[in-house]
Amino acid sequence: MSKRITIDPITRLEGHGKIEIFLDNHKDVERVYFQVPELRGFEKFCEGRAAEEMPTLTQKICGVCPTAHHTASSKALDALFGVEPPPAAKKLRELMYNAFMFEDHLLHFYFLGGPDFIVGPMAPRAQRNILGVIDKVGVEMGKKVIDIRKRVRGVNALVGGSALYPVCGLPGGVSKAMTEEERAQIQVVTKDAVEFAKLTLNIFDDVVLNHKGLAKWLTSDVFSLKTYYMGLVDDHDKVNFYDGKLRVVDPNGREFVKFEAKDYLEHLEERVEPWSYQKILYLKNVGWKGFIDGQDSGVFRVAPLARLNASEGMATPLAQAEYEKMFHALGGKPVHNTLAYHWARLIEVLYAAERMDELARDEELTSPHIRNLPHQTPREGVGVCEAPRGTLFHHYETDEKAIVEKLNLLVATQNNAAAICMSVEKAARAAIKGGDISNGKLNVVEMAFRAYDPCLACATHCLPGKKATDGPCL
Amino acid sequence: MKGFEPKIIGFLCNWCSYEGADAAGRARKAYPANLRVLRVMCSGRVDPQFILEAFKEGADGVMILGCHPGDCHYKEGNLQTLKRYYVLKRVLSTLGIEEDRLRLDWISAGEGDKFVQVVSEMTERMRQLGPLPR
Amino acid sequence: MTGKPKIALYWCSSCGGCEESVIDLAEDLLTVTAAVDIVFWPVALDFKYKDVVAMNDGEITATLINGAIRMGEQEHMAKMLRKKSRLVIAHGSCAHLGGVVGLANFYRREDLLSRLYQEVPTINNPQGILPQLETIESGRKVKLPDFHDTVKTLDQVVEVDYTIPGCPPTPELIKEAMMMVLEDRLPPRGSVLAEKKALCDTCPRRDSKPDKLRITEFKRVYETEWDPEKCFLAEGIICLGPATRGGCNARCINANMPCRGCFGPTDDVRDQGAKSSSFLASIIDVTDKEALKKIVDAIPDPGGLFYRYGLASSILKGKMTRGRS
Ligand code: SF4
Ligand code: SF4
Ligand code: SF4
Ligand code: FES
Numbered sequence: 001m002s003k004r005i006t007i008d009p010i011t012r013l014e015g016h017g018k019i020e021i022f023l024d025n026h027k028d029v030e031r032v033y034f035q036v037p038e039l040r041g042f043e044k045f046c047e048g049r050a051a052e053e054m055p056t057l058t059q060k061i062c063g064v065c066p067t068a069h070h071t072a073s074s075k076a077l078d079a080l081f082g083v084e085p086p087p088a089a090k091k092l093r094e095l096m097y098n099a100f101m102f103e104d105h106l107l108h109f110y111f112l113g114g115p116d117f118i119v120g121p122m123a124p125r126a127q128r129n130i131l132g133v134i135d136k137v138g139v140e141m142g143k144k145v146i147d148i149r150k151r152v153r154g155v156n157a158l159v160g161g162s163a164l165y166p167v168c169g170l171p172g173g174v175s176k177a178m179t180e181e182e183r184a185q186i187q188v189v190t191k192d193a194v195e196f197a198k199l200t201l202n203i204f205d206d207v208v209l210n211h212k213g214l215a216k217w218l219t220s221d222v223f224s225l226k227t228y229y230m231g232l233v234d235d236h237d238k239v240n241f242y243d244g245k246l247r248v249v250d251p252n253g254r255e256f257v258k259f260e261a262k263d264y265l266e267h268l269e270e271r272v273e274p275w276s277y278q279k280i281l282y283l284k285n286v287g288w289k290g291f292i293d294g295q296d297s298g299v300f301r302v303a304p305l306a307r308l309n310a311s312e313g314m315a316t317p318l319a320q321a322e323y324e325k326m327f328h329a330l331g332g333k334p335v336h337n338t339l340a341y342h343w344a345r346l347i348e349v350l351y352a353a354e355r356m357d358e359l360a361r362d363e364e365l366t367s368p369h370i371r372n373l374p375h376q377t378p379r380e381g382v383g384v385c386e387a388p389r390g391t392l393f394h395h396y397e398t399d400e401k402a403i404v405e406k407l408n409l410l411v412a413t414q415n416n417a418a419a420i421c422m423s424v425e426k427a428a429r430a431a432i433k434g435g436d437i438s439n440g441k442l443n444v445v446e447m448a449f450r451a452y453d454p455c456l457a458c459a460t461h462c463l464p465g466k467k468a469t470d471g472p473c474l
Numbered sequence: 475m476k477g478f479e480p481k482i483i484g485f486l487c488n489w490c491s492y493e494g495a496d497a498a499g500r501a502r503k504a505y506p507a508n509l510r511v512l513r514v515m516c517s518g519r520v521d522p523q524f525i526l527e528a529f530k531e532g533a534d535g536v537m538i539l540g541c542h543p544g545d546c547h548y549k550e551g552n553l554q555t556l557k558r559y560y561v562l563k564r565v566l567s568t569l570g571i572e573e574d575r576l577r578l579d580w581i582s583a584g585e586g587d588k589f590v591q592v593v594s595e596m597t598e599r600m601r602q603l604g605p606l607p608r
Numbered sequence: 609m610t611g612k613p614k615i616a617l618y619w620c621s622s623c624g625g626c627e628e629s630v631i632d633l634a635e636d637l638l639t640v641t642a643a644v645d646i647v648f649w650p651v652a653l654d655f656k657y658k659d660v661v662a663m664n665d666g667e668i669t670a671t672l673i674n675g676a677i678r679m680g681e682q683e684h685m686a687k688m689l690r691k692k693s694r695l696v697i698a699h700g701s702c703a704h705l706g707g708v709v710g711l712a713n714f715y716r717r718e719d720l721l722s723r724l725y726q727e728v729p730t731i732n733n734p735q736g737i738l739p740q741l742e743t744i745e746s747g748r749k750v751k752l753p754d755f756h757d758t759v760k761t762l763d764q765v766v767e768v769d770y771t772i773p774g775c776p777p778t779p780e781l782i783k784e785a786m787m788m789v790l791e792d793r794l795p796p797r798g799s800v801l802a803e804k805k806a807l808c809d810t811c812p813r814r815d816s817k818p819d820k821l822r823i824t825e826f827k828r829v830y831e832t833e834w835d836p837e838k839c840f841l842a843e844g845i846i847c848l849g850p851a852t853r854g855g856c857n858a859r860c861i862n863a864n865m866p867c868r869g870c871f872g873p874t875d876d877v878r879d880q881g882a883k884s885s886s887f888l889a890s891i892i893d894v895t896d897k898e899a900l901k902k903i904v905d906a907i908p909d910p911g912g913l914f915y916r917y918g919l920a921s922s923i924l925k926g927k928m929t930r931g932r933s
Binding site: 521522523525529530543553554556557560564567568569571606607608 | 877878883889892901904905911914922924926
């Protein structure tokens with residue numbers, strides 16, 4: 001009987017999770033199970049519901065990335081009813097979307113994943129949290145974090161109705177136009193948001209890049225996986241959160257495929273294991289080879305680092321400069337080190353702020369023409385966007401009265417499921433030797449998943465593993 | 475469904491339908507014993523919550539019997555009921571309760587025969603549908 | 609140890625939005641955390657399960673639990689936290705009424721599992737494998753918690769002292785509830801800590817709501833445009849404001865969308881769907897059977913709409929055939 005270490009619940013992440021670590025006779029790590037003991041079943045119980053309710057219904061999958069579900073769903077409705085939103089509506093949606101990416105990424109850096117760096121992974125656990133962060137960066141800075149998040153969430157509320165759960169999405173547009181007065185208000189916020197993003201990157205420089213131990217981790221093999229990467233890109237292959245084509249690059253950074261959301265079934269596939277509630281996504285045309293990385297394995301990654309790896313840059317100037325800086329510092333594209341997710345996330349924060357600012361300056365934003373009414377009989381539609389935690393697909397089929405008959409959802413964290421399990425196990429093997437499991441060591445194991453900022457509420461369930469005969473694995 | 479005796483709850487308005495039931499009784503007309511009668515002042519008083527409670531508490535079918543349109547002692551109580559009945563039937567079907575398990579009918583004080591006929595039909599229909607699964 | 613009141617926050621079958629709403633207290637969160645000791649809060653703090661096990665019964669002043677109860681583990685945690693806490697507060701629609709996840713009660717457990725793991729178009733599962741409660745690999749036993757047949761509300765599993773309604777509750781309501789606990793000024797046990805009146809009473813559009821609504825057609829939001837100043841019902845668009853508790857600051861209405869009932873029913877209503885059915889029926893201005901049928905048939909998915917947040921707490925709790933295999 002092997003010795004077992006349980007981390008339950010895993011903390012500072014969205015959703016339920018548990019890690020089971022089995023030790024061998026030498027008290028080294030034999031096997032790790034990353035479990036998520038939850039399941040809700042939106043894919044079934046949304047059947048029978050009215051299509052126009054989907055944006056507000058499906059976003060209850062996740063209270064951390066509701067705007068992502070709302071947006072993917074609104075876009076799926078555009079496709080379902082065959083109606084293009086007018087330019088102002090698209091811009092309002094994109095503004096709301098970038099406001100959301102900004103505050104959600106910041107939440108992760110300051111509240112969830114960042115404390116490991118800012119306070120330190122080995123710090124006493126009562127301090128590894130936002131309160132510890134405030135101690136470290138100072139109350140003034142702490143207040144700034146809180147203030148900017150609140151104001152940017154105010155932008156969300158202005159467009160979407162509620163800071164957390166937008167309700168504005170309709171097929172062919174949005175429900176509410178913006179006034180010039182509101183636009184003027186927003187411009188003040190977006191300008192400050194850009195400054196704040198720069199400040200946050202400076203903090204990252206200070207506490208991580210200038211810290212010998214942490215900088216070493218950023219390039220350490222313990223946190224590295226050579227996988228494929230996927231992300232949404234615009235016509236110039238620049239990162240875009242709201243719209244574009246999906247681009248996949250291989251572990252050497254070469255374009256593997258580029259496809260439109262509506263063709264997702266040709267490229268992505270999921271598998272089930274008897275010991276796993278979560279489905280594991282992989283690249284269909286590479287195939288599932290187990291929990292292994294490399295060119296021959298269909299394991300791929302999504303979310304900040306993956307988006308940067310899968311693109312040719314950022315569409316805004318300041319973020320582009322930071323993009324170049326990161327890849328230069330980490331030895332060129334693609335970067336395989338999982339902890340670089342934290343860095344990439346902050347570059348995205350800067351992009352989101354700059355993009356919000358661009359949009360806030362756009363006069364078309366206040367056009368009263370915010371909806372096109374659909375005229376087509378609904379049948380089927382796919383919508384996609386880049387959630388903070390990766391690519392998100394919504395796919396609906398309805399009857400001619402727009403009652404949903406079938407739906408399929410591929411949620412962000414599910415794309416990363418295999419990689420998260422592999423990363424956690426790799427970290428555990430390196431951190432735990434001879435049964436030494438002081439608190440800090442176990443937290444290092446948790447850091448491996450936190451880099452991905454996983455959302456297990458979205459992923460509903462995950463207990464990846466592998467048959468013993470397949471060799472060492474999760 | 476062999477040996478199955480459906481339980482039916484009937485909400486009968488005091489002024490017409492209850493009288494109709496009484497008339498049937500006085501005339502010694504037999505009607506199925508499956509019906510348990512609840513007297514209400516007006517069919518308009520039958521809150522949809524009562525109907526759900528009835529199904530929850532074991533009814534296989536629920537009937538609401540009221541005055542004919544125009545005869546309601548509270549003017550429009552029965553017409554409100556009619557509208558609620560249509561909406562509620564649709565809600566019930568999403569809850570897995572076949573539409574026929576809820577029936578609305580108008581019975582006046584003199585319509586003892588109609589009362590017997592309506593109750594018999596309902597009982598027969600419930601026999602066909604079988605017990606409401608719980 | 610400080611002598612501050614101890615507070616715990618936990619999530620069951622939830623989306624995390626209720627937790628975000630706590631974080632959205634923004635600077636007030638600092639005020640609250642200065643006044644209390646948060647002893648368990650997995651989303652933000654590193655305390656673990658065993659830390660809770662080690663606490664004395666009644667040691668926690670108040671625990672806020674969000675999310676419905678679907679998994680065996682959630683029921684277990686709710687019961688344990690109940691024992692350790694003097695007050696248990698249901699936090700948000702899911703804990704209060706079952707919430708959106710409660711819509712799963714329209715289906716059987718098996719239907720959910722087979723759709724998810726065997727039928728969706730992306731799945732590659734030729735053997736039809738389903739997750740198992742217990743897996744043994746080379747002597748290593750790994751368990752998954754039980755996935756119950758029915759979604760339950762928190763008060764169907766443990767005694768609940770107070771409820772903060774909403775999906776999610778507004779940060780102001782959460783703060784007010786915390787302050788009530790801290791300042792020891794709670795209303796009678798069992799209260800829902802929000803407005804007593806219906807949403808319509810505080811809706812910015814209430815002045816355009818006619819005293820007597822007369823509807824001859826229900827329109828769906830995707831096929832129609834409406835006056836952004838007028839009451840939705842007056843425009844023929846279904847709004848659940850009349851059957852919903854107020855207190856949300858009319859969030860949806862202010863974004864020019866109708867209410868979907870997340871604050872649950874008012875105190876005098878037992879079943880939100882039944883209440884919505886009867887108010888909606890009452891405003892239809894037709895009694896001719898054919899016309900009536902046509903109007904009512906045009907309401908899309910009335911069951912899913914009226915029970916959007918309250919199916920698990922309704923009188924029938926979900927689909928009658930649910931438990932039948
Ligand atoms: S009540 Fe709403 S916000 Fe809260 S957990 Fe449930 S779905 Fe999420
Ligand atoms: S029905 Fe809706 S729009 Fe009309 S007053 Fe009530 S809440 Fe406001
Ligand atoms: S308007 Fe209705 S659905 Fe919207 S937040 Fe308020 S109570 Fe909830
Ligand atoms: S009094 Fe008989 S239905 Fe109203």
